[in-house]
Ligand SMILES: Nc1ncnc2c1ncn2[C@@H]1O[C@H](COP(=O)(O)OP(=O)(O)O)[C@@H](O)[C@H]1O
């Protein structure tokens with residue numbers, strides 16, 4: 001337990017020291033490269049803005065993610081339970097997923113000018129639903145037929161089979177996909193926040209740091225993004241432990 | 253040793269399971285694959301019938317028809333004299349793959365059918381019923397374990413408990429011991445005898461192990477190659493109390509030799525068939 005905390009903390013401290021040292025040795029000024037010791041003051045100076053915009057980024061990412069889960073679940077169920085639908089939808093989804101989302105961002109931003117919240121949530125959703133849909137569909141379509149037979153022979157309805165067996169059995173794969181999706185949604189939110197004029201969120205804060213050439217602010221935003229990303233990721237890990245913790249034991 | 257191809261029972265008795273001229277074909281991309289053709293046999297209440305036959309001859313198909321998971325194209329499947337049109341809760345099933353749910357404890361796995369089949373049992377009564385079965389198969393101390401913590405043989409025991417927890421009239425076993433090592437398998441045979449003494453069910457066991465069929469069953473039905481019919485039915489001349497050593501007695505050895513011969517005949521039918 002002690003080691004699990006000490007090792008990452010030590011790594012973090014070493015990393016900060018090396019960074020500080022690099023800036024100091026090269027004599028880089030603030031406007032070229034901020035050092036860790038600049039970050040504290042930057043955070044403190046803009047603490048109100050950081051709280052406000054972190055919240056913006058957080059709730060939009062989570063909203064986009066919830067949409068992804070809902071849409072991914074429906075798409076995954078449709079594709080997992082019907083082979084025809086799988087054959088029809090799969091190429092479409094793969095094609096859509098292959099489009100780099102950076103190109104979609106300006107399109108969306110133009111279509112819904114000024115609708116910041118909706119645009120951001122939409123991108124977070126579009127970028128992250130694919131792994132969820134695929135994991136659910138694979139989980140459902142690879143269900144061993146004996147599971148179905150056992151319940152069906154007792155007269156269980158399709159819904160009962162889905163609820164009692166198919167869904168729980170898919171949860172480990174679902175959470176694996178959700179870990180990927182949460183990171184993707186976060187990227188989507190930030191892309192939109194940076195690109196949109198007069199936006200909100202950490203991406204906007206980053207952009208204003210760039211405009212005013214405030215490098216410590218920009219780096220502080222990067223650190224804040226990293227912290228928020230870690231926070232979101234571990235939220236999913238906790239949920240996974242609660243709802244699919246049984247899968248861990250079976251692998252050992 | 254008596255041979256009985258007609259599969260009829262003494263007059264007046266309604267058989268628990270009965271198949272009358274059952275024909276079934278799978279519809280595949282390339283056409284029809286007839287699997288069962290004119291299959292007729294019957295099992296009396298409380299009897300234990302083993303079904304053996306060449307691999308791929310349609311044994312699993314037969315179990316799905318009896319369970320009502322599929323309907324025959326022609327002919328009839330009857331349970332206690334009534335045609336089977338849909339699955340019914342009076343049938344319990346266990347397969348080679350025990351398919352236990354990893355997110356449930358062993359006890360909760362055994363309880364699953366009672367959550368689906370309507371019944372008037374209280375929570376405590378259900379648990380007692382499940383515990384009674386688990387104790388009977390020697391898993392009393394394992395009810396709180398997860399399936400992955402158990403050995404293959406123990407999982408199969410739990411799967412048997414799940415099949416029996418609703419007190420089904422018919423128990424269908426599709427090669428349940430096929431994946432187990434020889435010693436574990438023999439332990440499970442003893443467990444089957446114990447279950448049969450304590451529980452009332454009519455059992456249909458699919459197996460490819462002739463020793464198993466002779467040790468467990470009252471009757472062995474040999475299926476011909478696909479499309480399968482009942483090639484021959486043989487009574488097992490061993491009493492209710494059986495020991496493994498009985499398998500090496502004269503009568504049992506002769507029966508096994510005869511069964512082996514019948515399987516060979518069924519297999520040869522396939523080899524002489526023109527390649528499809
Ligand atoms: N769903 C299916 N669709 C098409 N053919 C099938 C299907 N299930 C089984 N078969 C074929 O039917 C034959 C009998 O299958 P099965 O009843 O499983 O045989 P057994 O259990 O005796 O080995 C096999 O040749 C198998 O390939």
Ligand SMILES: [Mg+2]
Nearest residue numbers: 311312313426
């Ligand atoms: Mg089979």
